[in-house]
Amino acid sequence: MAKPFVVIPADFRAFDGNVWHAVPHQYVRAAVEGAEVLPLLIPALETGNDPDAILDRVDGVLLSGSRTNVHPSYYSDGEARDLDGPFDIGRDATVMPLVRRALERGIPLLAICRGIQELNVALGGTLASDIQEQPGIWDHRKPDVPELDTAYGIRQTVLVKEGSCLASVLGAGEVRVNSLHRLAISKAAPQLAIEALAEDGTVEAVSVIGAKAFAVGVQWHPEYWVGKDTPSNKLFAAFGEAVRAYADSKAKVTA
Numbered sequence: 001m002a003k004p005f006v007v008i009p010a011d012f013r014a015f016d017g018n019v020w021h022a023v024p025h026q027y028v029r030a031a032v033e034g035a036e037v038l039p040l041l042i043p044a045l046e047t048g049n050d051p052d053a054i055l056d057r058v059d060g061v062l063l064s065g066s067r068t069n070v071h072p073s074y075y076s077d078g079e080a081r082d083l084d085g086p087f088d089i090g091r092d093a094t095v096m097p098l099v100r101r102a103l104e105r106g107i108p109l110l111a112i113c114r115g116i117q118e119l120n121v122a123l124g125g126t127l128a129s130d131i132q133e134q135p136g137i138w139d140h141r142k143p144d145v146p147e148l149d150t151a152y153g154i155r156q157t158v159l160v161k162e163g164s165c166l167a168s169v170l171g172a173g174e175v176r177v178n179s180l181h182r183l184a185i186s187k188a189a190p191q192l193a194i195e196a197l198a199e200d201g202t203v204e205a206v207s208v209i210g211a212k213a214f215a216v217g218v219q220w221h222p223e224y225w226v227g228k229d230t231p232s233n234k235l236f237a238a239f240g241e242a243v244r245a246y247a248d249s250k251a252k253v254t255a
């Protein structure tokens, strides 16, 4: 059977004197090598994309991390403050309807960093900015170093809850992960189960309650260490298996 497609929505980014619809290589590599699927990159259009036109062609959704943040107009009535940015309105417009529709259709979803924040907002939750300013909350931001292996270095412990979907993949208890974020889930969406917490109480992983397929978000970056770190490998392998199971079930219906 041909490898299934997994959609990765792009960021809208300016660099090298041009503007690009871009996805960091680490997500593409992890999809290919860790989940054994074919990534399909779609542009970040301000007008949004037709979710069903995309989802008809894929068997999974992978939401990447990004230094940009979901615009607060998606989760609060307040004005956007400087600390809420930078924004990517094209990515927001594409991802929000895509997430909701993928879940309705039972298409497997893995949401990483900005992705877990998008998943939460798409389902009615809220985010907090500059969490390192809150009493008792650690600095979860990307270390200010040029070497990517150090910036993405594994330096934090999260506690995976007994009986959670993530526990069935990684086992319950302590897992060592990396951390490169400034925002975090504040109010979890009603449809999300909190699956893992950092030692300071920051939400580190969620799953969708009643999901028809694998639907998990993590605040850390397993994609970076696929091939070198067992929990990262297991997470992408579980996503890949769910994608292949969905593709098989679709093939049976159309046979």
Ligand SMILES: N[C@@H](CCC(=O)NCCCC(=O)O)C(=O)O
Pocket (backbone or CB within 6 Å): 064, 065, 066, 067, 068, 069, 112, 113, 114, 115, 142, 180, 181, 182, 183, 184
């Ligand atoms: N911008 C959000 C989400 C964090 C995230 O996805 N980080 C990826 C690192 C990208 C980089 O800076 O290279 C937040 O800050 O919480």
